[in-house]
Amino acid sequence: MIDTKLLDILACPACKGDVEYDAKNEKLICTDCRRKYPVIDGIPVMLIEEAETSEIE
Numbered sequence: 001m002i003d004t005k006l007l008d009i010l011a012c013p014a015c016k017g018d019v020e021y022d023a024k025n026e027k028l029i030c031t032d033c034r035r036k037y038p039v040i041d042g043i044p045v046m047l048i049e050e051a052e053t054s055e056i057e
Contacts, residue, residue, distance in 0.1 A: 002028070002039065012037075014048050027052075 002021045010019050017032030028037040028044050035051040037044055
């Protein structure tokens with residue numbers, strides 16, 4: 001689980017958009033560009049090269 005205070009300050013490193021937590025898939029999803037960043041052992045990996053991108057971009 002990600003702390004809500006942490007979610008409030010995190011931003012997508014690619015577009016600076018807000019992120020929301022997908023607990024089921026353990027990913028942070030950018031609300032703007034839709035990149036998905038993994039959360040490993042409760043730690044968000046906010047590296048652009050580690051992000052999954054939507055196929056509909």
